[in-house]
Amino acid sequence: MEVGKAIITDRLTKTFGGFTAVDSISFSVDKGEIFGFLGANGAGKTTAMRMLCGLSKPTSGKGVVAGFDISRQSEKVKRNIGYMSQKFSLYEDLEVWENMRLFAGIYGMGDKEIIEKTDEVLNRLGFYEEKNTLVKDLPLGWKQKLAFSTAIFHEPKIVFLDEPTGGVDPVTRRQFWELIYQAADGGITVFVTTHYMDEAEYCNKVSIMVDGRIEALDTPLRLKQQFNTSTMNGVFQQLAQTASRNE
Amino acid sequence: MKQFLSFVRKEFKHIFRDKRTMLILLGMPIVQIILFGFAITTEVQNVRVAIVDPSKDISTQHIIDKINASKYFEVKRVINATNQIEKVFRHGEVDLAIVFEERFNENLNHTGKARIRLIADATDPNTAITEVNYATSIVAAVQQEMIGTNAVPIQIIPEVKMLYNPQMESAYSFVPGVMGLILMLICAMMTSISIVREKETGTMEVLLVSPMKPIYIILSKAMPYFVLSCVNLINILLLSVFVLGVPIAGSLVWLVVVSFMFIMVCLSLGLLISTIAKTQVAAMLMSGMVLMMPALLLSGMIYPVENMPAILEWISNIVPARWFISSVRKLMIQGLDVSYVLKEIAILTGMAIFLIVVSLKKFKVRLQ
Numbered sequence: 176m177e178v179g180k181a182i183i184t185d186r187l188t189k190t191f192g193g194f195t196a197v198d199s200i201s202f203s204v205d206k207g208e209i210f211g212f213l214g215a216n217g218a219g220k221t222t223a224m225r226m227l228c229g230l231s232k233p234t235s236g237k238g239v240v241a242g243f244d245i246s247r248q249s250e251k252v253k254r255n256i257g258y259m260s261q262k263f264s265l266y267e268d269l270e271v272w273e274n275m276r277l278f279a280g281i282y283g284m285g286d287k288e289i290i291e292k293t294d295e296v297l298n299r300l301g302f303y304e305e306k307n308t309l310v311k312d313l314p315l316g317w318k319q320k321l322a323f324s325t326a327i328f329h330e331p332k333i334v335f336l337d338e339p340t341g342g343v344d345p346v347t348r349r350q351f352w353e354l355i356y357q358a359a360d361g362g363i364t365v366f367v368t369t370h371y372m373d374e375a376e377y378c379n380k381v382s383i384m385v386d387g388r389i390e391a392l393d394t395p396l397r398l399k400q401q402f403n404t405s406t407m408n409g410v411f412q413q414l415a416q417t418a419s420r421n422e
Numbered sequence: 423m424k425q426f427l428s429f430v431r432k433e434f435k436h437i438f439r440d441k442r443t444m445l446i447l448l449g450m451p452i453v454q455i456i457l458f459g460f461a462i463t464t465e466v467q468n469v470r471v472a473i474v475d476p477s478k479d480i481s482t483q484h485i486i487d488k489i490n491a492s493k494y495f496e497v498k499r500v501i502n503a504t505n506q507i508e509k510v511f512r513h514g515e516v517d518l519a520i521v522f523e524e525r526f527n528e529n530l531n532h533t534g535k536a537r538i539r540l541i542a543d544a545t546d547p548n549t550a551i552t553e554v555n556y557a558t559s560i561v562a563a564v565q566q567e568m569i570g571t572n573a574v575p576i577q578i579i580p581e582v583k584m585l586y587n588p589q590m591e592s593a594y595s596f597v598p599g600v601m602g603l604i605l606m607l608i609c610a611m612m613t614s615i616s617i618v619r620e621k622e623t624g625t626m627e628v629l630l631v632s633p634m635k636p637i638y639i640i641l642s643k644a645m646p647y648f649v650l651s652c653v654n655l656i657n658i659l660l661l662s663v664f665v666l667g668v669p670i671a672g673s674l675v676w677l678v679v680v681s682f683m684f685i686m687v688c689l690s691l692g693l694l695i696s697t698i699a700k701t702q703v704a705a706m707l708m709s710g711m712v713l714m715m716p717a718l719l720l721s722g723m724i725y726p727v728e729n730m731p732a733i734l735e736w737i738s739n740i741v742p743a744r745w746f747i748s749s750v751r752k753l754m755i756q757g758l759d760v761s762y763v764l765k766e767i768a769i770l771t772g773m774a775i776f777l778i779v780v781s782l783k784k785f786k787v788r789l790q
Contacts, residue, residue: 228631250633258631262624268439269432280428281632335631 180239181206181333181364182227187236189222196222198387199236204380206332209355209365211375211395214384215415220368221337223384227366228335229253241332254282257331257363261338265322267311271297274310275325282329296324316347320354327358334358336367340374352377372408383411385418425634429642436616437646447612451604451654455661458596466552472499472507472516479527481536485564489520494556511543511585518542518553530568534576544584554582597662598750599723602743604658605681606688606717608651609644611709613692617643618705621696636785644689651685671757677750680763683770684746690777691742697784717743745769 182204189197197219204210214220225231227240229249238245241255265274272293279289297303300320310318319339327334336355340348352374359365367378375381375395382392391398391414395407402410437444471489475482490497498516501507507519521539523529530536540557542550558580565578617640620626629639655678662668670677691713699705718724720734721743727735738744749766752758760767 230627230630253631253633256631258628260624260627262627264624264628266432266436266625267623268436273432273435277428277432278628278632281425281629281634283425283633 179206180204181208181241182210182366183239184227185237187223187226187238188234189219189226189231190234195387197226200384200387200389201236202382202389202392204333204364204366206364207359207362208379209359209367209377211378211381212366212368212384213375213381213411214368215418218384218418219387220384224335224337224366224368227252228256228258255332257326257329257334259322259326259334259336259339261341263315263318263322265310265318265325268309270307270309271302271313271321272306274321275328278325279328284329292328296328300324316343316350319343319347319351323351323354323358327363331363333364333366336365338368338370340369340371348374372406372411375407375411381407383414385414390414390417426638426642429634429638430645433616433642433646437650443612447608447650448653448657450607451600451658452661454600454604455597455658456665458600466549466556467494469495469518469553469556470498470516471495472501472510472519473497474501474504474507474519474521475526476502476524477522477526477528479525481527481530481568482522485522485538485561486520488560488564489557492556492560494553495560507541511541516543517549518557520557530576530578535579536576537579537581539581539583541583541585547584550584558582596723597658597666597668598747598754599721601655601658601681601750602684602721602723602747603714603717604654605651605685605746606691606713606743607709608654609647609685609688610692610695610713611706612650613644613647613689614695614699614705614709615702616647617693617696618699618702622701637782640693640782640785644693647692648685648689651688655681668755669757670754672753673760676760676763677753680746680749680753680767680770683767683774684742686774687742687746687770687777690774690781694777694781694784697781716741720744721747723747742770742773745773 180203182202184203185201186199187197187201188195188199200223212220212224222231226233226245227238229240229245229252232249233246240252243249243251243255245252266277269277275293275296276289279292284292293306294303297306302317302321305313305317310321313321323334323336323339326336340351343351348371355365355367355377367374369375378395380393381395381398382389383398384390391401391410393401398410399405399407402413404410404413437447473486475486486497489495495518499510501510501519504521507521510516511519519539519541521541523537523539526536526538538561540554542554544550561578561580565576568576617626620629630636659670659677663670692709695705695708695712699708716738720727720730720738720741722738723743727738727744727748730738745766749763749770752763752766753760
């Protein structure tokens, strides 16, 4: 494995029957990078991400995540990543700290470590008073931030975020991205899918999937130059028009 | 192991925090047992009676009047031929038929003995027993009265015939039935709902991405419901022994073994449903239609399996509750030795193994 790479894929492919959901994608993500994974609905983002998380076995091709082969070492991959799903994914009927303890426990952290870390994380979020609040009583924006903090609680090497800011207001989205930057500064590689093109601008590197293939991969700045437009939205629109697949 | 424990703890919290569900889960068996238990001692009133009286003499008329005068009975039909009795029962017109023998008064006065036949609809055995007991006591009262006026000792001999349920399945047969129903409800329905709920809320995805092994997820889901079932099992047994006075006639150990077997079957059924159902509502409907209805109707809990049409009897063979209820009846009520329930135990074990294998396989496929 190349030094300094968090994710490497080599002609990674997934077919369901005769349908090729992910068509031979090859890319790499540097450590500590914020990598935006873009594409219209049905372009194959979710399938690709599921393979990288060890939830789905590739049909062919190779993938290395956090130094482990996703086909043969999916258990080790799982140990080294964090994941936040598109649906809100904490337990509503558990208290804030109970959610953290649960997931930390699942990732094998010790009790003492968990207690210290919980206080530290909640303090940093300015959220200590809500430690014993049931999650269902929190506003959506807070839930989202909490879900992210829980996903990186066990200090994974890479965190996968599947449309983390869906349905959240712009102010909260901004705050959410500050958390993502903090995590990246702390050395965590962030792999994020999103529908918001302004969020794509925040990423260090962006890939755009069309019909199961990666059609563009570069920094937002260079992509805009390449497609001769002033916004990421422009880049995305030009590429999306080439899609033949229906949603 | 630590993973597993922190997960089990979470499952218990889900249940304890949901006070309403917990109340239902723990309260329902108690309420059901008590309701059923006291329902069987309820008085019967306005029992519809058919009379077959070929003698038509003063003694039979006297008895008929007494029956009619009682607040429990009401003579609805007077039938001429005995072969019509079956018909009025089938039409549900009467609950009890009283048949006098021919030359009733003559026999009574000459031989000192006369026969009276009581035919009851025993599809509801408890009511049938009560009806027959009341009728017999009225006849006995008449007999006492006559002895007072007659010089010769006389005896009216009642013969009882129970229609439709001649074995008179024990009045306590509902205890095994309720046990079967409750265990099925808690293990199968609640387990399937709790797994599907995580699919619905999206937390299942997060769990599957985590290093937690799927088998542990399933085990820890099943754990609290297993514990709850055991608590309910103990509650039901305590209530039936101490409140209803139903003895545990056979071996308690084997009773527990059979119950565990049945719990395993139910848990794996719940798991199987959870792999098919996509929403909690679907899971609930599936467990309701596929599990509860057969458990209620085809298990022998309400209607004796022996009296079912052949096709239904055949279908009832694949209803796990049928075998559980039958073995609990044998072990608990009839007090039979374990050698009489080996067949039931073997079938339940087979079902448990089959269902566990199938549902684990299905659960794995879903991960891919």
